Amino acid sequence: MTAYPHMLAPLDLGFTTLKNRVLMGSMHTGLEETKDWNRVAEFYAERARGEVGLMVTGGIGPNLEGSVLPGAAMMTTDEDVANHAIVTERVHANGGKIAMQILHAGRYAYGPMCVAPSPVKSPISPFPPAELDEDGIEKQISDIVATAGRAKAAGYDGVEIMGSEGYFLNQFLVTHTNKRTDRWGGSYENRMRLPIEVVRRTREEVGTDFIIIYRLSMIDLVPNGSTFEEVVQLAQEIEKAGATIINTGIGWHEARIPTIATSVPRAAFAWVTKKLMGKVSIPVITSNRINTPEVAEEVLSTGCADMVSLARPMLADAHFVRKAMDEKAAHIAPCIACNQACLDHTFGGKISSCLVNPRACYETELVVAPADTAKSIAIVGAGPAGLSTALTAAERGHTVTIFDRADEIGGQLNMAKQVPGKEEFWGLVDWYRAMVAEMGITVHLNTEATVDALKGFDEVIIATGVLPRDPEIPGQDADNVHSYIDVLRKRATPGKRVAVIGAGGIGFDVSEYLVHEGQSPTENLPAWMEEWGVADTAEHRGGLSPEGPQPDAPARAVTLLQRKAEKHGKRLGKTTGWIHRAALKMKDVEFVGGVNYERIDAEGLHVSFGDARENPTLIAADDIILCAGQVPDRSLADALEAAGIAHHIIGGADVAAELDAKRAIDQGTRLAATL
Numbered sequence: 001m002t003a004y005p006h007m008l009a010p011l012d013l014g015f016t017t018l019k020n021r022v023l024m025g026s027m028h029t030g031l032e033e034t035k036d037w038n039r040v041a042e043f044y045a046e047r048a049r050g051e052v053g054l055m056v057t058g059g060i061g062p063n064l065e066g067s068v069l070p071g072a073a074m075m076t077t078d079e080d081v082a083n084h085a086i087v088t089e090r091v092h093a094n095g096g097k098i099a100m101q102i103l104h105a106g107r108y109a110y111g112p113m114c115v116a117p118s119p120v121k122s123p124i125s126p127f128p129p130a131e132l133d134e135d136g137i138e139k140q141i142s143d144i145v146a147t148a149g150r151a152k153a154a155g156y157d158g159v160e161i162m163g164s165e166g167y168f169l170n171q172f173l174v175t176h177t178n179k180r181t182d183r184w185g186g187s188y189e190n191r192m193r194l195p196i197e198v199v200r201r202t203r204e205e206v207g208t209d210f211i212i213i214y215r216l217s218m219i220d221l222v223p224n225g226s227t228f229e230e231v232v233q234l235a236q237e238i239e240k241a242g243a244t245i246i247n248t249g250i251g252w253h254e255a256r257i258p259t260i261a262t263s264v265p266r267a268a269f270a271w272v273t274k275k276l277m278g279k280v281s282i283p284v285i286t287s288n289r290i291n292t293p294e295v296a297e298e299v300l301s302t303g304c305a306d307m308v309s310l311a312r313p314m315l316a317d318a319h320f321v322r323k324a325m326d327e328k329a330a331h332i333a334p335c336i337a338c339n340q341a342c343l344d345h346t347f348g349g350k351i352s353s354c355l356v357n358p359r360a361c362y363e364t365e366l367v368v369a370p371a372d373t374a375k376s377i378a379i380v381g382a383g384p385a386g387l388s389t390a391l392t393a394a395e396r397g398h399t400v401t402i403f404d405r406a407d408e409i410g411g412q413l414n415m416a417k418q419v420p421g422k423e424e425f426w427g428l429v430d431w432y433r434a435m436v437a438e439m440g441i442t443v444h445l446n447t448e449a450t451v452d453a454l455k456g457f458d459e460v461i462i463a464t465g466v467l468p469r470d471p472e473i474p475g476q477d478a479d480n481v482h483s484y485i486d487v488l489r490k491r492a493t494p495g496k497r498v499a500v501i502g503a504g505g506i507g508f509d510v511s512e513y514l515v516h517e518g519q520s521p522t523e524n525l526p527a528w529m530e531e532w533g534v535a536d537t538a539e540h541r542g543g544l545s546p547e548g549p550q551p552d553a554p555a556r557a558v559t560l561l562q563r564k565a566e567k568h569g570k571r572l573g574k575t576t577g578w579i580h581r582a583a584l585k586m587k588d589v590e591f592v593g594g595v596n597y598e599r600i601d602a603e604g605l606h607v608s609f610g611d612a613r614e615n616p617t618l619i620a621a622d623d624i625i626l627c628a629g630q631v632p633d634r635s636l637a638d639a640l641e642a643a644g645i646a647h648h649i650i651g652g653a654d655v656a657a658e659l660d661a662k663r664a665i666d667q668g669t670r671l672a673a674t675l
């Protein structure tokens, strides 16, 4: 008897059966654009081997004007069909099923050719769209339909028609973007016409035995978005038009409410999909922040949906479903919803990967093969760099011993997990602990590794991490000054007024920690919805509460300072920086930039501004927290060097600047793959 009977139950679609209720949701990985079709095929084949029920590709454009970017993958030629056939054949050979997503971006298309129902520019693109006329609309429909036909010719099991997230079809549905007065605008019947027509004609094109998923925006999270009644009406019409499955879309890309970031509660929007259950007779999929089999099972067993969509968790662990089937859920590498290696890469024009699993999208390049010679490997430091090295080295057959002076593994991850909104880091440390045990790795905690102890190993890896940078501010040795480590390890309890020195990732984290008390909203869905102003679409259009965000009062008055005159948080993640900024602003954190730190005394922090050190100002504070960056901890590496013992240095001990877990894990994994 499985622990996940609902998640692992097959789903009979009449003409075909999915082996379980897990869909790999569409992700723009950038792989299709590499034109390395073997690499694309291996990415999906690896997930097919992991037993996922159905996969959806990244968005594929139906024409130039509808593609997300100039140069983005399209399905418009016979050559495209032949290339995609490499993918579908490999997936089928590995027992999987795959649908191709057809994505027409409308006014979100990042190029001067973009088109839309009305010439309303999007706030997230510099390109004003051209308004389509009747012929132009017909061209878009026939291009989408022809693309579906080609997907079938390429061997796909189905298509997903992207109708949510504020893309083209979604833009017709709401008056926010559709100002037309012809038969494609005005009444809701008219505004729905395009999506329905697209599904109806796609069904005509592909015949009966082909999956059509329609991704429907169930809560737009933008002004003048759809109501619940409109969502139900659309879903019923989409079913009549011939869709096989309805998938859930949450929030437009321009929405100012986080929908997938790590601070969003797990399965935060399953209730939205649940409201549609029973209103249509085809299967309904729910989505967003479902990242463990337990959460998936809970969502399905409580009737929120017929199937769950997991996208990023399939980057973190391609074998999510297989491990759940084998009752090894603790071995599933968890997606911590950080976006650092997936979406941040996509928006930075880089190929996606995963912070937790650097092999994601690099299946053909970062190959972990059994070692020719099994070696004894010592690793000093049980943070992400050391742990990732250890797991990959052990997987290759080496004998691994880890030393750490702390009493637990995880290094800085153990501080991150204390931050409200970063609870996912608990799961990451738990996963490392489970895998270290599974791989038979020896761990010496509370142990200061010495040069003598490291003699005799075939390889020595230094992953000793970082030390806080000394900002050398007069008065910093006083009792009212603490390092971020003291705060996040709960060795110091700051008073009600706090100045935070340094607005990097850790300064933001510490500020977040200081303004909260009690239960984190990430662990309390109603509180999180109130904090961000999310409402029921049955009561408020688009799911936006008329009161807007209603956060709890801040636990402390925090001033976050930096010397640079630039916008606070400018160097945080592309897709998450705005959330961190908005979260602190909601808690009245004061951002002060362009300062010189003059001195600290009992009154607080004295600063001045500019090169001429003008405008002396007291930031009145009970406590001052130093988050001034970090420097490598190389003391052991230096001692090994002096003793002539060869070693590798990785992670923060190698380069502290811009260190994050992504680089540490990537570096450790890649090193271990070569040892």
Ligand code: NAP
Residues within 6 Å of the ligand: 469, 470, 471, 472, 501, 502, 503, 504, 505, 506, 507, 509, 561, 562, 563, 564, 573, 627, 628, 629, 630, 657, 658, 659, 660
């Ligand atoms: P950081 O990002 O390098 O920020 C250090 C901060 O300290 C900067 O704001 C810097 O701003 C200031 N600073 C630098 N030298 C200083 C000095 N001598 N005196 C006073 N202030 C000084 O480092 P971090 O915040 O320690 O974070 C470490 C790494 O962990 C970063 O790479 C970060 O991205 C990562 N991290 C990421 C996240 C995340 O959410 N993704 C969260 C936590 C940490 P000024 O020079 O302008 O004063």
Ligand code: SF4
Residues within 6 Å of the ligand: 312, 313, 315, 316, 334, 335, 336, 337, 338, 339, 340, 341, 342, 343, 353, 354, 355, 356, 357
């Ligand atoms: Fe999840 Fe972060 Fe990996 Fe993206 S990079 S898949 S958000 S763990």
